Amino acid sequence: MTQTKALSTRQIARAALVTLIGFLASGALGFVRVLIVSRQFGTSEALDAFYAAQQIPELIFVLVAGGALGSSFIPIYAQRRETDPAEAWRLASAVMTLAALAAAVLGGLVILIAPWLVGSVLLREASSEVQALTIDLMRLMMVTPVIFSLSGLTMGILQSHGLFLLPALAISMNNVGIMIGALLFAPALPPASGAAQVGASNVYGLAYGAILSAVLHLVVQLPGLWQVRARLRPLPDSRSPGVARVLALMGPRVLGLAVVQVNFLVNIVLTAPMVEGSYTALRTAFTLMFFALGVIAQSVGSAVFPTLAALAAANDMPGYKHRLAAAMRSVLFLSFPATVVLVIMAQPVVALFEGGEWTAVSTRAAAWALAFYALGVAGFSLLEVLSRAFYALADTWTPVRIGMAAMVANIFLSVIFARLIGSPDSLENGAFGGLALANALTTLLEGVTLWWLLRRRIGNLNDRRILSGAGRSLAAALVMGLALAGVMAVLDNQHPLLVLVAGAVIGGAAFFGAALLLGLDEARTVPRLVLRRVRG
Numbered sequence: 001m002t003q004t005k006a007l008s009t010r011q012i013a014r015a016a017l018v019t020l021i022g023f024l025a026s027g028a029l030g031f032v033r034v035l036i037v038s039r040q041f042g043t044s045e046a047l048d049a050f051y052a053a054q055q056i057p058e059l060i061f062v063l064v065a066g067g068a069l070g071s072s073f074i075p076i077y078a079q080r081r082e083t084d085p086a087e088a089w090r091l092a093s094a095v096m097t098l099a100a101l102a103a104a105v106l107g108g109l110v111i112l113i114a115p116w117l118v119g120s121v122l123l124r125e126a127s128s129e130v131q132a133l134t135i136d137l138m139r140l141m142m143v144t145p146v147i148f149s150l151s152g153l154t155m156g157i158l159q160s161h162g163l164f165l166l167p168a169l170a171i172s173m174n175n176v177g178i179m180i181g182a183l184l185f186a187p188a189l190p191p192a193s194g195a196a197q198v199g200a201s202n203v204y205g206l207a208y209g210a211i212l213s214a215v216l217h218l219v220v221q222l223p224g225l226w227q228v229r230a231r232l233r234p235l236p237d238s239r240s241p242g243v244a245r246v247l248a249l250m251g252p253r254v255l256g257l258a259v260v261q262v263n264f265l266v267n268i269v270l271t272a273p274m275v276e277g278s279y280t281a282l283r284t285a286f287t288l289m290f291f292a293l294g295v296i297a298q299s300v301g302s303a304v305f306p307t308l309a310a311l312a313a314a315n316d317m318p319g320y321k322h323r324l325a326a327a328m329r330s331v332l333f334l335s336f337p338a339t340v341v342l343v344i345m346a347q348p349v350v351a352l353f354e355g356g357e358w359t360a361v362s363t364r365a366a367a368w369a370l371a372f373y374a375l376g377v378a379g380f381s382l383l384e385v386l387s388r389a390f391y392a393l394a395d396t397w398t399p400v401r402i403g404m405a406a407m408v409a410n411i412f413l414s415v416i417f418a419r420l421i422g423s424p425d426s427l428e429n430g431a432f433g434g435l436a437l438a439n440a441l442t443t444l445l446e447g448v449t450l451w452w453l454l455r456r457r458i459g460n461l462n463d464r465r466i467l468s469g470a471g472r473s474l475a476a477a478l479v480m481g482l483a484l485a486g487v488m489a490v491l492d493n494q495h496p497l498l499v500l501v502a503g504a505v506i507g508g509a510a511f512f513g514a515a516l517l518l519g520l521d522e523a524r525t526v527p528r529l530v531l532r533r534v535r536g
Contacts, residue, residue: 044276
């Protein structure tokens with residue numbers, strides 16, 4: 001059995017690279033998934049209904065077994081495994097069983113109150129037809145939180161044992177299931193009446209695809225449990241040693257994740273009175289931004305968290321600070337160029353979806369929101385790392401308090417910006433752009449605030465080195481921006497794929513060239529790690 005230990009910076013980088021490859025695969029598949037779904041359903045009421053319905057099962061999963069149990073469970077499980085492996089597996093069995101039961105109970109409750117939830121809260125101003133469709137889709141997908149609760153805990157167990165490949169591959173399964181649902185289930189289902197049918201595709205196929213995604217997410221990780229010789233069994237025992245501690249740590253984290261989900265629900269409510277397709281455009285833009293976030297920050301955060309937890313448990317604060325500072329510097333190194341790319345090249349990125357039901361108007365609508373979301377990439381990236389830094393210190397309350405303040409600020413700014421930016425009667429430049437901007441600005445502020453609070457708690461994180469690297473990364477990103485602007489001007493009205501390929505080559509060369517001239521270590525280490533991995 002793999003022993004729990006803190007990884008070196010190089011080992012963290014390797015683990016992050018494995019996870020990064022998983023996120024890249026997931027991002028590539030996710031892009032294809034969005035392309036397929038967009039072309040089949042466009043910015044239609046059917047897709048608006050599916051995305052709104054999908055948000056509630058996702059909310060239950062995230063609260064019960066997403067980041068909540070992962071960030072709460074991993075440190076306690078790692079400590080138990082050091083002293084008593086049998087007790088550690090008993091803890092894992094109890095937590096997994098209780099999580100699945102909680103997801104089942106919450107899912108059953110949502111099935112009962114779905115008409116009130118949709119008609120009185122989420123889509124009060126939508127048509128009765130769209131409300132009825134959303135209710136049906138929501139009820140159908142309520143099985144997914146139960147499956148994901150099992151899979152989410154499995155992911156935490158494998159990462160705690162130092163196995164990152166299968167959890168990284170599992171992320172891709174979310175996309176595979178939806179793609180199968182869109183390509184096979186949606187056209188094969190009998191044509192539906194009303195809003196559910198878009199061309200030859202029945203939107204209920206996407207719901208069945210979402211269920212398949214959950215199953216695949218779990219199944220792909222099962223070989224990892226065999227590899228670590230897992231001893232899991234049904235154990236609905238809330239009094240099992242360690243469970244109370246996990247639940248105590250989980251409570252604040254649940255509130256923190258609830259804050260994030262409230263922002264998504266607010267977007268559904270605020271876009272309901274806007275023109276058809278507004279929520280789909282906003283959701284598509286966020287999904288594209290989230291692909292970049294997964295590559296930049298989630299891979300690093302997932303890899304560094306077990307090590308930060310081990311170092312904090314050993315009271316090795318110098319090592320903790322060193323690993324954390326390296327992670328922060330790495331994510332900021334990539335955040336600024338990602339922001340520049342998504343702002344300048346939002347239009348050709350989304351234009352790849354054009355075809356079928358996805359029109360040029362749909363492209364301009366999603367690109368409009370994507371440019372606003374991109375301004376918050378650095379903030380989102382810092383949150384991925386800094387929130388885990390607090391969790392490793394067994395402090396789950398600080399990120400929650402800051403997150404709740406950010407939620408209030410986001411709602412306030414969303415209401416204001418929705419009135420000041422764009423038009424509620426337009427899809428191309430809709431008021432939903434204001435919702436994206438509000439989210440980006442509040443996330444930036446949230447990330448900076450967590451950094452400041454952590455610094456007050458544990459002292460200097462070598463801030464000068466972090467800020468120096470961030471400043472030089474920003475300068476290199478601006479150089480890349482000039483190169484991308486030139487590409488856009490020269491290749492105006494050309495095929496978007498040609499524009500993106502040229503932008504990737506020329507912009508990437510400009511960024512890394514400028515980063516090397518500015519003396520950024522990451523400009524050497526990142527390509528070197530990738531090359532070593534490829535050669536290996």
